[in-house]
Amino acid sequence: STNIVMPLVSVITNIGMDHMNILGDTIEKIAIEKGGIIKKGIPVVIGETDKTTASIFELIGAAKQAPVYFADQRQYVAEWKYEHHKLMTGVDSQHHTDRTAYLLDLPGYYQTKNLLTVLAACTVLQENGWKLPESVIQSALRQVKKMTGLHGRWDIVHQHPTVILDVAHNEAGMQQVVEQLELTDYHDLHIILGMVKDKEIGKVLSLLPSSAHYYFTQADIPRALDANELREQAAAAGLRGKSFPDVNTTIKEVLAKAKPEDLILVCGSVFIVGEVNL
Known part of the structure; x- marks a missing residue:
């Protein structure tokens, strides 16, 4: 990790398998990289206690004489x-x-x-x-x-039907979204999904409910995974639906067919959520 300010307290939220081409390909390697924000003598708060990473943060903290606090303890x-x-x-x-x-x-x-x-x-x-x-x-x-100015985390932007934006784009984030869906009341679930090429697409798709109606799209960026390719990968995972050229065209079509008590979830990419115009 690179940081140039001297903090009053450092914070590390949770460690997930993301940006592995930069941070490392194991939880341990990612934790070591994230631990780079720990400054000498500056306390650090760890959001979640994890047996795989806790000792890593404690060792880095001890080496830098930085007190380590685990929030959930x-x-x-x-x-x-x-x-x-x-x-x-x-x-x-x-x-x-x-x-x-x-x-x-x-x-x-x-x-x-x-x-x-x-x-x-x-x-x-x-x-x-x-x-x-x-x-x-x-x-x-x-x-x-x-x-x-935080938006895009279970962000409710429309009612009857409910439209929710969530920037979840990796396995850990999508797991949280799926758990949130289980706590939410709705009649039919419509998922508008767009992703980028360098994510673990298969792991994300494996978490999504097969009972939902799917609409695959893509952001207007070079890294975007082609909507048709995403649709094919999703079909292999048992998730079937149509592909669309952009997220706003997709939302317009889904809003026209959804019932007032339905839930429309737009997710899979920060870029997809950022292009939504409602």
């Missing part, structure tokens, strides 16, 4: 629910019985993992003398989209 999400496309959570400490409620404007359940990471980073800052009131943390979490 400090707190856990004890309860959660959706309300008006927002995520309401109750977070407990691993060492105390107090429960704190947090409301996020990011509705995906997988954001609970990111929430714990953020809270751990805030705690580390507080422990190092920063005045970071709980009210400020609460306010920021309620308006993440407004404050950061």
Whole structure:
């Protein structure tokens, strides 16, 4: 990893098999590369404890005299629910019985993992003398989209039928999306999928539900996987559908046929989501 700023706290979210041509072809190699952001004497928060990578981060931290904190060992999400496309959570400490409620404007359940990471980073800052009131943390979490411009993570952009954009493009990200689908109510599921050539296409396709209606498309970039080729690979994985030249043509066609209670998911590539015009 390359970074030029001196942080107050470093954060490593989770480690997945992506960008392997740059980061390495094993989880261990990727963890070592990601560990490059750890600075001498600067605390680092690890979002998720993983037996394969935990010791790697601990060794790097020890070598650089950087305290290592695992977010999911400090707190856990004890309860959660959706309300008006927002995520309401109750977070407990691993060492105390107090429960704190947090409301996020990011509705995906997988954001609970990111929430714990953020809270751990805030705690580390507080422990190092920063005045970071709980009210400020609460306010920021309620308006993440407004404050950061973050879009494309279980991003609900249309109602009746529901249209959701998600930039999941690798095995780990798509697994989270599939789990989120299992928590979501809808009549029929329509998946608009576009990917780039250098991803592990087969692993992503193997996760997707065969019961959905599929529409294969491509982004307007050189790296885009041809929609017809994606359709052929998907058919080999038991996912059948039509191919379309661009994502907005696809959405127009799906909206015309979908029922109000259906769910339309656009996913597979940051570039596909970025081209959506609704």
